[in-house]
Amino acid sequence: MINFVIESGDVIAGLALFFSIYATFKTVQFNNRQQKLINTQEKLNQLLANREASGVELEKQAELGASILKLGNNKYRLKIWNKGKAPAQDVSIEFPEGNEIISEREVNEKFPLQFSDTHQAVELIAVIGMSTKSKHLIKLEWSDGRVQRVEKPIWVTV
Incomplete structure (x- = not known):
C-alpha cells in the first residue's frame, strides 16, 4: 500500500x-x-x-440658396444668397425650364456674379402675375474651394 x-x-x-x-x-x-x-x-x-x-x-465651401420674397402689393424679388463659410466666385444662374419671372436685362446686369461673400445676397426683380406658375427651377453654378465647379438645382415657389 x-x-x-x-x-x-x-x-x-x-x-x-x-x-x-x-x-x-x-x-x-x-x-x-x-x-x-x-x-x-x-x-x-x-x-x-x-x-x-x-x-x-x-x-472652403460656399453654399448658395434662393427663394422668392414678397415685399408688398405685387412686389416680388428672387433672392440668391451665400450661406456657406467661404466666398463663391463666378456665380451663374440658369432657368432650365424657362424664365418667365425675371427680365433678361436684370439677369444679364447682375450675372455672372464675380464674387459672393459669406451671407451676401443678390436680389432680382421678379414679375409675378395671376397666370405665373407657382414653382420655378433655377440652376446655380459657382466656384469655391472645391476642385470642380458646383452645380445646384433649386426649386423656388411663389
Whole structure:
C-alpha cells in the first residue's frame, strides 16, 4: 500500500500554484480588455480626425440658396444668397425650364456674379402675375474651394 503524507509545504505549494494560475488567467483577461480599449480609442481618434478634416473642407465651401420674397402689393424679388463659410466666385444662374419671372436685362446686369461673400445676397426683380406658375427651377453654378465647379438645382415657389 502506498502511503501519502501531505505536509504543510505541499499545501502551500498547491495554493501557490492555484493562485499563480488564477493570476495568469486574470492577467490575460485584463490584457484582452485593455486591447479592446486601445482599439476603441484608435477608432475614436480616426473618427475625430475624419470629422476635423471634413470640417476643414466645409470651411472652403460656399453654399448658395434662393427663394422668392414678397415685399408688398405685387412686389416680388428672387433672392440668391451665400450661406456657406467661404466666398463663391463666378456665380451663374440658369432657368432650365424657362424664365418667365425675371427680365433678361436684370439677369444679364447682375450675372455672372464675380464674387459672393459669406451671407451676401443678390436680389432680382421678379414679375409675378395671376397666370405665373407657382414653382420655378433655377440652376446655380459657382466656384469655391472645391476642385470642380458646383452645380445646384433649386426649386423656388411663389
